[in-house]
Amino acid sequence: MDQEPIAGPVDGWSGLFIGASFHSGWFSYNPVAGLLLAKCVIDGQTCMDIIAFSPNRFQDVDVKAHLSKTWSESSSRTVAKR
Secondary structure: OOOOOEEEEOOOOOOOEEEEOOOOOHHHHHHHHHHHHHHHHHHOOOOOOOHHHOHHHHOOOOHHHHHHOOOOHHHHHHHHHO
């Protein structure tokens, strides 16, 4: 929705961790994402703050309204620049 990676534990689902949406960095994100997610699972925390990538950041979003919008390629570039 905000074109940022999603990484970390999911509130309310003990033991569920998500690592997704690493589109813009292609394969370069994968090793770091794997390391950070492994640290989340094993240690319960990471060596850096990943709250900006939390899957929980979408909890208050009206998903139906977002999905009902029509997005053009140019509007997606505008969102990505934010």
